[in-house]
Amino acid sequence: MRASTQQQRCVAIVDPISTGACVAVEATKRGYAVVAVWSAVVTKDLRNMVPEHAKGLRYHAQVDEGESIEATTQLLRKAAAPHKVDAVICGAETGVELADRLSQRSGLASNGTELGNRRDKHTQQQAVREAGMRAVRETLGTEWQTVAGWVASELEANGKVVLKPVESAGSDGVKLCASLEESKAHFETLMGAQRRVGAQGGAVLCQEFLVGPEYVVDTVTSAGEHKVTAVWKYDKRPCNGAAFVYFGMLPVPPSEAVAQRLIGYVLPVLDALQIRYGATHGEARSA
Template sequence: MTTSPLLIVVGGTDPVYRGYCVEQAAAGYPIALIDTKSPSWAHHLVADHEVADIHDVDSVVAAGLALAERHRVAGVVTWDEYALVPTAALVERLGVPGNAVEAMTACRDKARSRRLFAEHDVPSATSTRVTSLEQAREAALSTGFPVVLKPSSHAASIGVIRADNIEELLVAWEFASAGAGEQGPEGSGVLVEEYLAGPEVSVECVTHQGITTALAVTRKEVGFAPYFEETGHTVDAADPLLPEVAPVAIQAVRALGVTSGIQHVEMRLTATGPRIIEVNARIGGDRIGTLVRLATGLDLPRIAADVACGRQPDLTRTAHTTAAIKILYPPASGVLTARELSADADATCPWLHEVTWLRKVGEQVALPPAGNLDTARVGFLIVTDDTAQETRARLASLTDDLTLTVTR
């Protein structure tokens, strides 16, 4: 048994995208892990573990109770979208700080989110849940083109597609309904929604004891239309947009009944003002937590751990710069035959914080719609500079010197 109260981490151990979360939480607390397999790369960070299906409520609760028999538990946290509801169930069972199952279900089920947004006057999008192509057609005609189709309870833009007219709706329906077949159990069917035109951003928030604070704005790059593949993100500590979008993000978090943890609130900046896409009740993906730390000094995984354990988080900014990530995609689908970047993340390029390759030469790569996050991305670059403009210029210079070759 650990001498200090222990933090249980449910899932989220992918070393590339979530490894930093485990490391930063473990720097502040002894941690136990509930995951689908025994810890590998993170074994030296973990005081104990249980193997469980992290997307199943009963499995997670049983694993958590087994850990609680061996340790004093201070809190439970996850940054895995599909483990939010099981984690909330464990929180309730152990009586530690955290969100209610109902609130996490409201975040996961986008149809329920839309209803709650409407009830609380949160600016959002017109949305209709459908289960057939004919219903999708009726909803699209009622809403007006263009429309967006998406599974009700998926993530990472899986199954999300835009249709500009009735002719495109059939292809969109097939793509979205295929994604919906693999979605989480919190929602069902496909949503046909009003397309929100305008730049996409997210607001990174923390909620402690029911009080939400907006910490940073993430400006997003989205590509591969009519799909919504995220290709880059920028966090500027001095972003003037924060005062405008913060109240809308906070209003959305409150409407869903979220009272604890980190929230990644996605919205579009439309001609009528910011309008909510969705609220993800966990740290944003694509290393957004790393960007927030580099730009502001705010450590989102440590903040999440503190809140989960009932402690007041430290929200003192210790940096005032800009950080950005560029996600590298191949020029076409096929076999990756060359990948080369002239710069290295070393003392000669202190502004280049990380170069990570996700695909090796000789491996197959596939762009959307055939490809997904695992097969489409070749790697990513993380850079910093004083301003957003300078940071984007750094990324542009790197990508100009980048070689990615694919043989079909």
Template sequence: MKTVLIVDPFSTGKLYAPIFNSLGVRCIAIISSPHLPDHFTSDLVPENFEEIFQWEESLLITLEDIPITAVIAGCETAIYLTDYLTELLDVKGNSRITSDFRRNKFSMQEALRNHHLPHINSRLLSSTSQIPGLLESIDPDLKYVIKPLNSAATEGVVFAEGIENVEAALTNAAWHQANDLGEINLGFIVQPFVSGPEYVVDMVAFDGTFIIASVCKYTKVHKNGSMFVYESLDTLDPGESSLKPLIDYAKLAAAALGIKVGPIHMEIIWSDAGPVMIEAGARLHGGIAPQLFEHVYQPDLLSLSVDCYLGRPAPEGMSAAKHVSHGKIGFFCSDKKHTFESPSDATLICATQDVAYGGHTYFIPPGGTTEVTIDFATCPGLFWLHHPNTEQLDSSAHNIRSLLWR
């Protein structure tokens, strides 16, 4: 029987095991750290795994006696351990020599620079003592983005214009504090703000051959004093000729990051100078996107990833998945702190009867207090839609927002 190790099977990483189980593949879970937050570890579904281990070096003795087919990163926290186990257990995967390129936001930009690809010039700060030196070297007329080195989504990302605001953002940053992943912030990077529409390209690498699994476009709005409030994510057809420069760049960037096997989630700004990567992760697209993609693309991201880890070849004659429908993720936004109340049963029934409705979720419990939304970490919930007609998607998005968030 084939066996796969899934490191930190949380977030969308929890989607793997049921599929492998249905294929007769044995699944073992490895928890990378005892310090992972409860909102991560609560995703674990014990019955999907024959064994669940807390990582420690002595576990290698047990694992070396098991014929392992693949080691899979369930989410961001799993990248380093996944690459480490891949090498020690002699399984096909991504080299731990380049792990930083797939997790460290400074290192990934340096990898692009070293491969002569468009990148964002980044300054790395490991302590507050480096702030004065940075302030002496930045252009006071430029806009900057300050972000934690190893956080996820837009947690801790701050937009600043002018030396005083950059200094304030860095001084008030969460130095050496635990982030939403349960990891300690290792430092911060300062980057000139790159403007332009933001895209997401999801790929799956089959021994270095990249299959485009999805292309999406974010809509973000300037709200509540933040430049990073998500409004929607819309799926696009990878076969559109207008997207070719974006896709060509994404493949070159993925190769520069040393990705050989498995899914790649890449966020890209299409600036006036062309596409440039913001950051990337060697894991599935987070949230509910993989479930949405099942209705939008053939083959979809999750099935391609499973095929890859089982050693199956890339789809013959196919460089990108086929876009068979349209999808949208809409994000709820709270403009003030207030007590959240669930919609009535009648309202929920009305929402679920919308022709494009796929589902919805809230990130706060009834009776909880909403934060003012300034990024994804403070987003109170979302919904997802799919339909063959894009005009219907827009109409349904307006309908769902009015019903499910007030």
């Protein structure tokens, strides 16, 4: 059901789940017609993963990702009628690639697609490295035998290695491994899971284990100008057989030296990733 037939400003939010649903609620409060665009990877169950205050939110329309970006763009235009879409906003990690493609195709403010899939952690590290900045030591593979030698060498040198899906949010699928056998088992688990869901470009990233406190720098960007909204220090602990379990986050005053170091690193990273619009959540470690 359409919320209104009167002309008003309209925004499309790609995958408005979790905190993305909060963005949809806020946009509605501010008088925008909101169209929910669902990427192909978001299941029906995931669509219901929203905060209590966002449940029951009535969208102007909802659109499922089409067979091509051209088809999806046409579906969005039709669904938004009689309004004209003013912006395409990414609501969740799953929607990064589609939001970039859809905003560019619609001729709206966009981060574009020149870099490729920004959600790909290997792509991220390559871009940072090419910009001359410090990046994580890593290797990528879809078959265990192509990464086994690197993993063995890393274990021999440092005793630990981190394995993760090339695309994931937070600590999903991330495991700290201490042996070649453990590493191989988790590698096969991750590849099996990605193959089952038909992930395009699915692979496993094997990285060095970084030592030191973990921080987050949250930012928002418009026309390439970055503003820091908050700096946080993670409290993660081993629990229930997992090496990284969130126990909390502590705000870090921007005046502290560690905050200044982190900000000085993260903002150039955003430039390397060609982030010109939107909110970002950058995780880093610092001694």
